[in-house]
Amino acid sequence: MLERLQLQSDMSEAPIESVVRRLVEEHFGLEPLLERIVWFRDGNGAAAEIRLIEVSTQTLATGRVDVFAFGPTPDTPYLLRIAEVTPAEWDQVRRRQISLPDDWTLDNMCAFERQGADGR
Amino acid sequence: MTGWRDAYLCQARSDWDMWLHLCKVARLPCHRLHYLQMAVEKLGKALLIAGAGQSIETLQKSHLAFTKFLLISTRNKALASQYDMSAEQYRAHVRGIAPLAYGVEQLGPQVAHGGPNVEYPWRDPSGRICAPAQEGFSIAEQLGTPRGVNLLKLIAHMLRESEARYC
Numbered sequence: 333m334l335e336r337l338q339l340q341s342d343m344s345e346a347p348i349e350s351v352v353r354r355l356v357e358e359h360f361g362l363e364p365l366l367e368r369i370v371w372f373r374d375g376n377g378a379a380a381e382i383r384l385i386e387v388s389t390q391t392l393a394t395g396r397v398d399v400f401a402f403g404p405t406p407d408t409p410y411l412l413r414i415a416e417v418t419p420a421e422w423d424q425v426r427r428r429q430i431s432l433p434d435d436w437t438l439d440n441m442c443a444f445e446r447q448g449a450d451g452r
Numbered sequence: 453m454t455g456w457r458d459a460y461l462c463q464a465r466s467d468w469d470m471w472l473h474l475c476k477v478a479r480l481p482c483h484r485l486h487y488l489q490m491a492v493e494k495l496g497k498a499l500l501i502a503g504a505g506q507s508i509e510t511l512q513k514s515h516l517a518f519t520k521f522l523l524i525s526t527r528n529k530a531l532a533s534q535y536d537m538s539a540e541q542y543r544a545h546v547r548g549i550a551p552l553a554y555g556v557e558q559l560g561p562q563v564a565h566g567g568p569n570v571e572y573p574w575r576d577p578s579g580r581i582c583a584p585a586q587e588g589f590s591i592a593e594q595l596g597t598p599r600g601v602n603l604l605k606l607i608a609h610m611l612r613e614s615e616a617r618y619c
Contacts, residue, residue, distance in 0.1 A: 355527075363527070386527075397506075399504070400499055402530070
Protein backbone atom coordinates (compact mmCIF):
# COMPACT_ATOMS: atom_id res chain seq x y z
CA MET A 333 0.00 0.00 0.00
CA LEU A 334 2.81 2.40 0.84
CA GLU A 335 4.31 1.75 -2.57
CA ARG A 336 0.98 2.56 -4.18
CA LEU A 337 0.72 5.80 -2.25
CA GLN A 338 4.17 6.79 -3.41
CA LEU A 339 3.18 6.28 -7.01
CA GLN A 340 0.10 8.42 -6.52
CA SER A 341 2.12 11.38 -5.31
CA ASP A 342 2.64 14.23 -7.74
CA MET A 343 6.09 15.39 -6.81
CA SER A 344 6.59 17.71 -9.74
CA GLU A 345 4.14 20.32 -8.45
CA ALA A 346 5.56 20.61 -4.96
CA PRO A 347 9.33 20.82 -4.59
CA ILE A 348 10.18 18.79 -1.56
CA GLU A 349 12.11 21.52 0.23
CA SER A 350 9.21 23.97 0.13
CA VAL A 351 6.87 21.26 1.43
CA VAL A 352 9.28 20.48 4.26
CA ARG A 353 9.54 24.15 5.22
CA ARG A 354 5.77 24.49 5.28
CA LEU A 355 5.45 21.35 7.42
CA VAL A 356 8.10 22.65 9.80
CA GLU A 357 6.24 25.93 10.18
CA GLU A 358 2.94 24.12 10.72
CA HIS A 359 4.34 21.68 13.25
CA PHE A 360 6.07 24.39 15.27
CA GLY A 361 2.79 26.29 15.23
CA LEU A 362 0.77 23.27 16.36
CA GLU A 363 3.18 21.93 18.98
CA PRO A 364 4.51 24.57 21.35
CA LEU A 365 6.74 21.99 23.05
CA LEU A 366 8.68 21.14 19.89
CA GLU A 367 12.26 22.36 20.20
CA ARG A 368 13.69 21.21 16.92
CA ILE A 369 12.71 19.45 13.70
CA VAL A 370 15.33 17.53 11.76
CA TRP A 371 14.83 16.71 8.10
CA PHE A 372 16.75 13.71 6.79
CA ARG A 373 17.23 14.12 3.09
CA ASP A 374 16.52 11.10 0.95
CA GLY A 375 19.89 9.63 0.12
CA ASN A 376 18.96 8.19 -3.25
CA GLY A 377 17.83 11.49 -4.75
CA ALA A 378 14.40 10.20 -5.63
CA ALA A 379 12.74 12.49 -3.07
CA ALA A 380 9.95 9.96 -2.69
CA GLU A 381 9.38 10.68 0.96
CA ILE A 382 9.90 13.21 3.72
CA ARG A 383 11.72 11.96 6.81
CA LEU A 384 11.47 13.99 10.00
CA ILE A 385 12.57 13.58 13.59
CA GLU A 386 10.85 16.05 15.88
CA VAL A 387 12.39 16.81 19.25
CA SER A 388 9.83 17.49 21.97
CA THR A 389 10.13 18.08 25.68
CA GLN A 390 6.80 16.35 26.21
CA THR A 391 6.85 13.01 24.49
CA LEU A 392 7.32 9.45 25.66
CA ALA A 393 10.91 8.33 25.90
CA THR A 394 11.26 4.85 24.39
CA GLY A 395 15.01 4.72 23.73
CA ARG A 396 14.33 4.21 20.05
CA VAL A 397 13.48 6.25 16.96
CA ASP A 398 9.92 5.07 16.44
CA VAL A 399 8.87 6.02 12.92
CA PHE A 400 5.27 6.30 11.76
CA ALA A 401 4.17 6.77 8.16
CA PHE A 402 1.42 9.02 6.85
CA GLY A 403 0.27 8.81 3.25
CA PRO A 404 0.45 11.66 0.76
CA THR A 405 -2.23 14.34 0.89
CA PRO A 406 -3.03 17.23 -1.49
CA ASP A 407 -1.00 19.53 0.79
CA THR A 408 1.87 17.10 1.28
CA PRO A 409 2.21 14.99 -1.85
CA TYR A 410 4.92 12.81 -0.36
CA LEU A 411 4.95 9.89 1.98
CA LEU A 412 5.68 11.43 5.38
CA ARG A 413 7.74 9.35 7.81
CA ILE A 414 7.98 10.98 11.17
CA ALA A 415 9.38 10.20 14.62
CA GLU A 416 9.30 12.12 17.86
CA VAL A 417 12.05 11.90 20.48
CA THR A 418 12.96 13.68 23.68
CA PRO A 419 15.91 16.10 23.75
CA ALA A 420 17.92 13.47 25.68
CA GLU A 421 17.13 10.84 23.05
CA TRP A 422 18.15 13.25 20.30
CA ASP A 423 21.50 13.73 22.01
CA GLN A 424 21.88 9.94 22.03
CA VAL A 425 21.00 9.78 18.34
CA ARG A 426 23.68 12.37 17.59
CA ARG A 427 26.20 10.37 19.62
CA ARG A 428 25.07 7.27 17.69
CA GLN A 429 23.90 5.58 20.89
CA ILE A 430 20.39 5.28 19.46
CA SER A 431 20.16 3.94 15.93
CA LEU A 432 18.54 5.79 13.10
CA PRO A 433 16.25 3.93 10.70
CA ASP A 434 17.88 2.28 7.72
CA ASP A 435 18.96 4.77 5.04
CA TRP A 436 18.67 7.77 7.38
CA THR A 437 22.00 9.44 8.01
CA LEU A 438 23.24 12.25 10.22
CA ASP A 439 25.49 13.30 7.37
CA ASN A 440 22.59 14.46 5.23
CA MET A 441 20.26 16.26 7.59
CA CYS A 442 18.86 19.73 7.97
CA ALA A 443 17.87 20.98 11.44
CA PHE A 444 15.24 23.63 12.05
CA GLU A 445 15.21 25.35 15.41
CA ARG A 446 12.09 26.90 16.80
CA GLN A 447 13.42 30.44 16.68
CA GLY A 448 13.03 31.57 13.10
CA ALA A 449 12.82 28.00 11.84
CA ASP A 450 15.88 28.57 9.67
CA GLY A 451 17.38 25.56 8.01
CA ARG A 452 21.01 24.94 8.81
CA MET B 453 7.50 -6.31 6.24
CA THR B 454 3.92 -6.06 5.02
CA GLY B 455 3.28 -9.64 6.14
CA TRP B 456 4.19 -8.75 9.72
CA ARG B 457 2.19 -5.52 9.60
CA ASP B 458 -0.92 -7.27 8.33
CA ALA B 459 -0.56 -10.11 10.84
CA TYR B 460 -0.34 -7.63 13.74
CA LEU B 461 -3.40 -5.82 12.38
CA CYS B 462 -5.28 -9.11 12.09
CA GLN B 463 -4.42 -10.00 15.69
CA ALA B 464 -5.32 -6.49 16.88
CA ARG B 465 -8.74 -6.90 15.29
CA SER B 466 -9.20 -10.30 16.92
CA ASP B 467 -8.18 -8.94 20.34
CA TRP B 468 -10.43 -5.90 19.89
CA ASP B 469 -13.43 -8.09 19.03
CA MET B 470 -12.69 -10.20 22.10
CA TRP B 471 -12.57 -7.04 24.24
CA LEU B 472 -16.01 -6.07 22.92
CA HIS B 473 -17.31 -9.57 23.68
CA LEU B 474 -15.83 -9.62 27.17
CA CYS B 475 -17.37 -6.23 27.95
CA LYS B 476 -20.69 -8.06 27.75
CA VAL B 477 -19.84 -11.29 29.54
CA ALA B 478 -16.69 -10.94 31.69
CA ARG B 479 -17.20 -10.17 35.36
CA LEU B 480 -13.60 -9.25 36.18
CA PRO B 481 -11.98 -6.10 34.80
CA CYS B 482 -8.60 -7.81 34.39
CA HIS B 483 -9.95 -10.12 31.70
CA ARG B 484 -11.61 -7.32 29.75
CA LEU B 485 -8.62 -5.01 30.09
CA HIS B 486 -6.19 -7.75 29.10
CA TYR B 487 -7.72 -7.93 25.63
CA LEU B 488 -7.98 -4.16 25.31
CA GLN B 489 -4.31 -3.79 26.23
CA MET B 490 -3.32 -6.48 23.73
CA ALA B 491 -5.43 -4.91 20.96
CA VAL B 492 -3.80 -1.53 21.54
CA GLU B 493 -0.30 -3.03 21.72
CA LYS B 494 -0.72 -4.90 18.44
CA LEU B 495 -2.33 -1.97 16.65
CA GLY B 496 0.58 0.20 17.78
CA LYS B 497 3.09 -2.34 16.53
CA ALA B 498 1.30 -2.61 13.18
CA LEU B 499 1.51 1.18 12.81
CA LEU B 500 5.17 1.08 13.78
CA ILE B 501 5.93 -1.66 11.27
CA ALA B 502 4.18 0.40 8.59
CA GLY B 503 6.70 3.16 9.39
CA ALA B 504 9.41 0.60 8.61
CA GLY B 505 12.07 2.33 10.65
CA GLN B 506 13.74 -0.68 12.27
CA SER B 507 14.16 -4.42 12.03
CA ILE B 508 11.19 -6.59 12.85
CA GLU B 509 13.07 -8.04 15.83
CA THR B 510 13.43 -4.55 17.33
CA LEU B 511 9.88 -3.57 16.51
CA GLN B 512 8.46 -6.68 18.14
CA LYS B 513 10.09 -5.68 21.43
CA SER B 514 8.68 -2.15 21.30
CA HIS B 515 6.05 -0.88 23.69
CA LEU B 516 3.95 2.26 24.02
CA ALA B 517 3.77 2.54 20.22
CA PHE B 518 0.07 3.38 20.13
CA THR B 519 0.40 6.34 22.51
CA LYS B 520 3.43 7.51 20.58
CA PHE B 521 1.46 7.28 17.34
CA LEU B 522 -1.41 9.26 18.89
CA LEU B 523 0.94 12.07 19.90
CA ILE B 524 2.50 12.24 16.43
CA SER B 525 -0.88 11.99 14.71
CA THR B 526 -1.71 15.47 15.96
CA ARG B 527 0.49 16.83 13.15
CA ASN B 528 -1.73 15.19 10.52
CA LYS B 529 -4.43 17.48 9.20
CA ALA B 530 -6.03 14.66 7.21
CA LEU B 531 -6.72 12.74 10.41
CA ALA B 532 -8.16 15.84 12.03
CA SER B 533 -10.50 16.35 9.11
CA GLN B 534 -11.78 12.78 9.48
CA TYR B 535 -13.10 13.92 12.85
CA ASP B 536 -14.43 17.21 11.45
CA MET B 537 -11.94 18.99 13.66
CA SER B 538 -9.39 21.68 13.02
CA ALA B 539 -5.79 20.67 13.60
CA GLU B 540 -5.83 22.58 16.89
CA GLN B 541 -9.04 20.87 18.02
CA TYR B 542 -7.71 17.44 17.11
CA ARG B 543 -4.49 18.11 19.01
CA ALA B 544 -6.45 19.11 22.12
CA HIS B 545 -8.67 16.04 21.69
CA VAL B 546 -5.71 13.67 21.45
CA ARG B 547 -3.73 15.36 24.22
CA GLY B 548 -6.77 14.89 26.44
CA ILE B 549 -7.00 11.15 25.91
CA ALA B 550 -3.31 10.26 25.48
CA PRO B 551 -2.74 9.77 29.24
CA LEU B 552 -5.54 7.22 29.29
CA ALA B 553 -4.07 5.45 26.25
CA TYR B 554 -0.74 5.38 28.09
CA GLY B 555 -2.54 3.90 31.10
CA VAL B 556 -3.98 1.11 28.95
CA GLU B 557 -0.57 0.33 27.47
CA GLN B 558 0.93 0.21 30.96
CA LEU B 559 -1.40 -2.64 31.86
CA GLY B 560 0.91 -4.98 29.95
CA PRO B 561 3.29 -6.92 32.19
CA GLN B 562 6.34 -5.97 30.10
CA VAL B 563 5.59 -2.29 30.62
CA ALA B 564 4.40 -2.54 34.22
CA HIS B 565 7.92 -3.50 35.40
CA GLY B 566 6.71 -5.73 38.20
CA GLY B 567 3.82 -3.46 39.16
CA PRO B 568 0.06 -3.69 38.60
CA ASN B 569 -0.81 -5.40 35.34
CA VAL B 570 -3.68 -7.46 33.96
CA GLU B 571 -1.85 -10.76 33.56
CA TYR B 572 0.55 -11.71 36.37
CA PRO B 573 0.64 -11.30 40.17
CA TRP B 574 2.89 -8.58 41.59
CA ARG B 575 4.10 -7.29 44.96
CA ASP B 576 2.87 -3.80 45.91
CA PRO B 577 5.05 -1.28 47.81
CA SER B 578 3.66 -2.48 51.16
CA GLY B 579 4.79 -6.03 50.41
CA ARG B 580 1.33 -7.39 49.67
CA ILE B 581 1.17 -9.94 46.85
CA CYS B 582 -1.61 -8.99 44.46
CA ALA B 583 -3.45 -10.95 41.78
CA PRO B 584 -5.00 -9.23 38.74
CA ALA B 585 -8.25 -11.10 39.40
CA GLN B 586 -8.52 -9.41 42.81
CA GLU B 587 -7.92 -5.89 41.57
CA GLY B 588 -10.49 -3.30 40.53
CA PHE B 589 -8.26 -1.39 38.08
CA SER B 590 -9.49 2.18 38.25
CA ILE B 591 -8.79 2.58 34.56
CA ALA B 592 -11.77 0.31 33.88
CA GLU B 593 -14.01 3.00 35.37
CA GLN B 594 -12.17 5.77 33.52
CA LEU B 595 -12.97 4.05 30.24
CA GLY B 596 -16.64 4.71 30.98
CA THR B 597 -16.13 8.47 31.24
CA PRO B 598 -16.50 10.73 28.17
CA ARG B 599 -12.71 10.80 27.85
CA GLY B 600 -12.58 7.02 27.96
CA VAL B 601 -15.36 6.69 25.42
CA ASN B 602 -13.45 9.08 23.15
CA LEU B 603 -10.34 6.92 23.47
CA LEU B 604 -12.25 3.75 22.61
CA LYS B 605 -13.82 5.46 19.59
CA LEU B 606 -10.39 6.58 18.46
CA ILE B 607 -8.92 3.08 18.81
CA ALA B 608 -11.81 1.63 16.80
CA HIS B 609 -11.35 4.32 14.16
CA MET B 610 -7.58 3.80 13.89
CA LEU B 611 -8.11 0.06 13.57
CA ARG B 612 -10.67 0.49 10.78
CA GLU B 613 -8.51 3.07 8.99
CA SER B 614 -5.44 0.87 9.17
CA GLU B 615 -7.35 -2.12 7.83
CA ALA B 616 -8.75 -0.01 4.99
CA ARG B 617 -5.32 1.38 4.17
CA TYR B 618 -3.19 -1.72 4.43
CA CYS B 619 -5.37 -4.81 4.11
